[in-house]
Amino acid sequence: MSLPILSLLLWSPALCALLVMLCSRFSAITAQWVGLLGSVAIFALSMVLYVDFDITTAQMQFVEKIAWIPAFNIHYYLGVDGISLPLILLSTFITILSIASSWRSVKKNLPQYIALFLLLESFILGVFMALDAILYYVFWEALLIPMFLIIGIWGGERRVYASVKFFLFTFFGSIFMLVAFIYMYYIGGSFEIIDMHLLPLEFTEQGWIFWAFFLAFAVKIPMVPVHTWLPDAHVEAPTAGSVILAAILLKMGGYGFIRFSLPIVPDAAAYFDWVVVLLSLIAVVYIGFIALVQKDMKKIIAYSSISHMGFVTLGFFVIYAMPLNVSASVLALEGGVVQMISHGFISAALFLCIGVLYDRMHSRNIDDYGGVATVMPAFGFFAVLFAMSNSGLPGTSGFVGEFMVILAALQANVWWALIAGLTLIIGAAYTLWMVKRVFYGKPIAEKVLTLQDLHWIEKSVFIALAFCIVLFGFWPDPLVDVMHASIANLFELATSTKISN
Amino acid sequence: MLIALPEILTLALALLVLIVDLCFEKRVWVSMSVSLLGLGAILIVLLNMADTPDQSAFYGHYQFDQVALLLKASTILLTMIAIVYAYSYLSHSAAFSETEDMFRGEYFTLIILALLGMMVLISSGSMITAYLGLEMSSLTLYGLVAWNKRHFISSEASVKYFVLGSIASGLLLYGMSLVYGATGTLLLNDITFDIQQSGNLLLFGLVFMLVGISFKLGVIPFHMWLPDVYHGAPIVVTTFLSSVAKVAMFGLLFRLWAESIEESHQQTDMMLKIIALGSIVLGNVVAIAQKNIRRLLAYSSIAHMGFVVLGVLVASEEGYSSALFYVIIYALMSLGVFALLSFFLFKNREINELEELKGLGYRYPWQGFLLLVLMFSLASIPPTAGFYAKLLVLQSVIGADLIIEAVIALIFSVIGSFYYLRVVRYMYFDKTSNNEDLTFVLSQKGWNSTDRIIMLILSGNILLLILLGIYPTPLIEWSVAAMLY
Numbered sequence: 003m004s005l006p007i008l009s010l011l012l013w014s015p016a017l018c019a020l021l022v023m024l025c026s027r028f029s030a031i032t033a034q035w036v037g038l039l040g041s042v043a044i045f046a047l048s049m050v051l052y053v054d055f056d057i058t059t060a061q062m063q064f065v066e067k068i069a070w071i072p073a074f075n076i077h078y079y080l081g082v083d084g085i086s087l088p089l090i091l092l093s094t095f096i097t098i099l100s101i102a103s104s105w106r107s108v109k110k111n112l113p114q115y116i117a118l119f120l121l122l123e124s125f126i127l128g129v130f131m132a133l134d135a136i137l138y139y140v141f142w143e144a145l146l147i148p149m150f151l152i153i154g155i156w157g158g159e160r161r162v163y164a165s166v167k168f169f170l171f172t173f174f175g176s177i178f179m180l181v182a183f184i185y186m187y188y189i190g191g192s193f194e195i196i197d198m199h200l201l202p203l204e205f206t207e208q209g210w211i212f213w214a215f216f217l218a219f220a221v222k223i224p225m226v227p228v229h230t231w232l233p234d235a236h237v238e239a240p241t242a243g244s245v246i247l248a249a250i251l252l253k254m255g256g257y258g259f260i261r262f263s264l265p266i267v268p269d270a271a272a273y274f275d276w277v278v279v280l281l282s283l284i285a286v287v288y289i290g291f292i293a294l295v296q297k298d299m300k301k302i303i304a305y306s307s308i309s310h311m312g313f314v315t316l317g318f319f320v321i322y323a324m325p326l327n328v329s330a331s332v333l334a335l336e337g338g339v340v341q342m343i344s345h346g347f348i349s350a351a352l353f354l355c356i357g358v359l360y361d362r363m364h365s366r367n368i369d370d371y372g373g374v375a376t377v378m379p380a381f382g383f384f385a386v387l388f389a390m391s392n393s394g395l396p397g398t399s400g401f402v403g404e405f406m407v408i409l410a411a412l413q414a415n416v417w418w419a420l421i422a423g424l425t426l427i428i429g430a431a432y433t434l435w436m437v438k439r440v441f442y443g444k445p446i447a448e449k450v451l452t453l454q455d456l457h458w459i460e461k462s463v464f465i466a467l468a469f470c471i472v473l474f475g476f477w478p479d480p481l482v483d484v485m486h487a488s489i490a491n492l493f494e495l496a497t498s499t500k501i502s503n
Numbered sequence: 504m505l506i507a508l509p510e511i512l513t514l515a516l517a518l519l520v521l522i523v524d525l526c527f528e529k530r531v532w533v534s535m536s537v538s539l540l541g542l543g544a545i546l547i548v549l550l551n552m553a554d555t556p557d558q559s560a561f562y563g564h565y566q567f568d569q570v571a572l573l574l575k576a577s578t579i580l581l582t583m584i585a586i587v588y589a590y591s592y593l594s595h596s597a598a599f600s601e602t603e604d605m606f607r608g609e610y611f612t613l614i615i616l617a618l619l620g621m622m623v624l625i626s627s628g629s630m631i632t633a634y635l636g637l638e639m640s641s642l643t644l645y646g647l648v649a650w651n652k653r654h655f656i657s658s659e660a661s662v663k664y665f666v667l668g669s670i671a672s673g674l675l676l677y678g679m680s681l682v683y684g685a686t687g688t689l690l691l692n693d694i695t696f697d698i699q700q701s702g703n704l705l706l707f708g709l710v711f712m713l714v715g716i717s718f719k720l721g722v723i724p725f726h727m728w729l730p731d732v733y734h735g736a737p738i739v740v741t742t743f744l745s746s747v748a749k750v751a752m753f754g755l756l757f758r759l760w761a762e763s764i765e766e767s768h769q770q771t772d773m774m775l776k777i778i779a780l781g782s783i784v785l786g787n788v789v790a791i792a793q794k795n796i797r798r799l800l801a802y803s804s805i806a807h808m809g810f811v812v813l814g815v816l817v818a819s820e821e822g823y824s825s826a827l828f829y830v831i832i833y834a835l836m837s838l839g840v841f842a843l844l845s846f847f848l849f850k851n852r853e854i855n856e857l858e859e860l861k862g863l864g865y866r867y868p869w870q871g872f873l874l875l876v877l878m879f880s881l882a883s884i885p886p887t888a889g890f891y892a893k894l895l896v897l898q899s900v901i902g903a904d905l906i907i908e909a910v911i912a913l914i915f916s917v918i919g920s921f922y923y924l925r926v927v928r929y930m931y932f933d934k935t936s937n938n939e940d941l942t943f944v945l946s947q948k949g950w951n952s953t954d955r956i957i958m959l960i961l962s963g964n965i966l967l968l969i970l971l972g973i974y975p976t977p978l979i980e981w982s983v984a985a986m987l988y
Contacts (some may be wrong), residue, residue: 070974070976071891071975071979072975072976072977072980073979073980073983074895074898074979137892139885140885140886141885143884143885143890144884144885144886146884147879147884149922149926151927151931154927154928154931154932155931155932161932162928162932162933164926165928165932166921166924166925166928169920169924170917170920170924173920174914174917176919177910177914177916178910178913178914180894180897180902180913181897181906181909181910181913184897184898184902184909185906186896187898187899188902278550282764355711378683430796483613
């Protein structure tokens with residue numbers, strides 16, 4: 003029997019969290035180091051997956067399957083394919099950064115904070131690895147607990163409101179998914195996601211299941227009009243909490259759409275595609291305008307996240323507008339996934355930038371700043387780079403995904419592409435305007451003049467992120483190659499009808 | 504007649520503890536140890552009967568089956584844990600304000616007698632036995648609620664409980680007599696409820712029986728006593744009332760209702776549906792408005808019992824086993840949460856208001872963590888056992904094609920999760936200066952070895968919820984197997 007690498011990867015963050023808590027009884031510093039080094043080791047372990055991954059097949063790989071609750075045919079069933087692998091790597095990578103970035107900025111109960119992040123990492127990995135619907139749901143719900151505590155304990159002024167709102171919104175969305183899972187279990191007799199992909203369903207059933215899934219994933223990703231929890235949660239969460247939230251938790255919604263909605267209910271997805279496309283376009287444009295008028299930097303990035311995630315859903319559902327155009331559809335799906343990964347890096351980077359400023363000035367208000375670049379040149383360089391990639395500058399990863407989606411949308415419907423393309427203008431407007439007001443001009447406040455430039459920990463975090471953003475901007479192949487076979491398979495499932503006659 | 508051996512031994516034990524208590528009046532630990540050892544022995548005797556085939560005795564008035572085994576085993580085990588908690592609480596109670604002379608050995612006699620009643624109830628084969636067992640446990644519980652006898656609220660709760668409980672028992676008995684009139688038999692196995700044929704008399708009787716059962720179970724619209732009693736009773740009694748008694752009352756529901764109604768009927772289904780969904784809706788919504796944590800937990804208990812009734816409503820083996828699993832998990836959670844709260848004092852009296860929990864998570868990190876686990880388990884968030892309880896009920900409900908009901912129940916349990924989160928919020932999110940008024944009884948004067956052991960048991964009780972949350976299989980399999988008769 004080979005080494006159960008997925009289980010190892012899945013549970014080592016949780017064990018590491020336990021270790022951190024144990025160490026914190028003796029020395030906080032040791033505990034912090036254990037947490038940081040542990041997360042690096044976990045990332046290294048996840049790279050093993052990447053190296054051993056076979057890119058030629060759409061089959062689930064590294065599969066582990068053990069009976070868990072035999073009475074209801076529920077299994078402990080893990081596996082990875084080309085769609086979940088990049089997200090797993092993203093999660094392990096971002097966790098390192100979020101732990102490293104809180105090193106200096108969190109003053110209260112740092113070991114507990116780190117332990118919660120590691121626990122969260124375990125649950126996140128579980129979501130991306132689970133191939134049994136109940137196992138998936140367990141992880142999906144479980145990660146609300148650490149996130150709720152992170153926002154509630156270490157958050158800002160209105161943390162209670164934000165954390166409870168976050169919890170209730172997501173919890174409310176996901177219960178319908180649970181009902182859909184159980185319903186499908188009674189039809190098909192299995193909770194395995196792959197069996198559900200092949201389960202024949204009538205159109206009415208598909209419609210109900212589609213909306214059940216839609217509620218769960220639309221809240222998570224989030225789409226208009228159920229996005230209102232996100233700005234609150236982002237603004238109140240501590241920096242690293244915002245980073246994880248934007249970089250990874252939102253991706254779970256996108257992952258849900260392509261793992262569940264498209265393959266399980268293809269006919270309903272094809273029928274209701276216009277709803278999703280419409281909401282995506284609204285998100286791209288309308289939320290972009292909302293971002294433009296914000297005064298709080300974190301709110302701008304939060305709204306920008308919603309707007310960018312609109313591209314992801316657009317990419318996933320635009321395929322139904324061009325059922326015969328295989329290459330464009332695959333391009334759209336891949337574009338959506340690339341956009342998820344790239345947004346993971348960019349939003350993390352931007353939230354970390356705001357965190358750097360907040361640690362020094364204790365303000366997120368744009369009006370309090372000005373001329374930061376004159377006193378923090380290194381920081382200014384990184385911030386401008388990240389802002390550029392957020393507005394989709396060619397040569398950064400932000401461009402690749404958006405470009406792929408727009409290119410595909412162009413072949414489906416010119417107007418959609420045109421509206422989606424507006425984001426290149428609006429996105430640039432709100433991001434660069436913010437950069438201009440914060441980093442350039444004359445320093446208004448005296449306090450700005452006393453700012454210290456980046457600490458080495460912050461610098462190394464930013465270098466790592468900048469490297470990824472530029473690397474995938476110029477050379478997205480490592481990412482696209484991995485997912486190619488799985489996306490082709492997904493396209494196959496998403497466009498073949500399940501209705502019997 | 505040996506299938507009644509556990510009950511016979513329990514009766515003997517109750518009398519023994521009474522005598523022991525007379526001899527060692529000042530040394531309560533002796534009575535406690537005798538009760539614990541006795542109950543342990545009874546549990547072993549009971550578990551040795553696991554392979555006994557289903558059978559009845561006393562001309563069918565008494566029956567033994569796998570459901571009885573599982574329910575009795577869990578009531579005995581939960582009672583043992585409750586006795587340990589109670590001993591610790593009572594031994595410290597002399598120092599509390601508003602309490603008087605609570606540390607007496609009769610407490611254990613009463614608890615064991617209540618347990619005896621519950622065991623008889625669980626094993627009942629006829630309506631008479633069920634009623635006998637029910638009254639036996641109820642009467643002792645009325646006494647226990649007034650344990651803090653000079654305390655005003657405690658006495659008030661006891662009288663309220665007694666009066667309302669007696670009315671409910673009366674209604675139950677009246678219903679039984681009508682059912683007897685309609686069917687001509689008292690034995691549950693002989694009763695075939697064919698409502699279409701027997702007509703309105705039977706239905707009339709059933710309604711009265713359901714009223715009595717609902718009262719004892721604490722579901723709407725007969726729930727009014729619950730918050731008052733949970734609030735007024737000494738908190739150790741609430742611990743017992745909300746855990747062990749709930750398991751036994753599931754036995755009542757199962758024996759009198761589920762087992763005798765073989766197939767579901769439109770009229771009876773409708774009643775159960777209203778009771779189940781109404782409890783879930785009302786329990787969860789009203790709990791939001793509570794400021795007193797014990798009343799909050801009382802309403803939460805109403806909502807949870809609604810889920811149990813929902814499982815019974817399905818009227819399939821799957822439904823019954825899910826309800827059985829639910830009630831056992833709920834009892835574990837309830838036992839843990841009330842026991843943990845019983846060890847906290849605010850200004851030297853029992854904890855009442857939610858606000859008194861402020862800063863608990865920082866002042867007592869481990870206890871705070873335990874309460875956190877309990878709250879998420881009560882809100883049925885995985886990976887805690889509470890999730891699987893809800894999952895199983897939902898599974899059986901959806902399997903019976905009651906999807907709307909499942910969705911309503913779920914929506915209201917999301918609304919309900921709000922007040923559990925509020926407890927967490929008070930513990931962790933409010934930045935207060937150290938809450939000096941809040942003390943943990945066990946560590947008040949440093950840890951001695953008894954306190955350590957009790958803390959260990961309490962932690963084990965609560966961590967079991969996580970353990971069952973990761974691997975719930977043994978208990979699920981047992982509940983499923985028990986219903987396959």
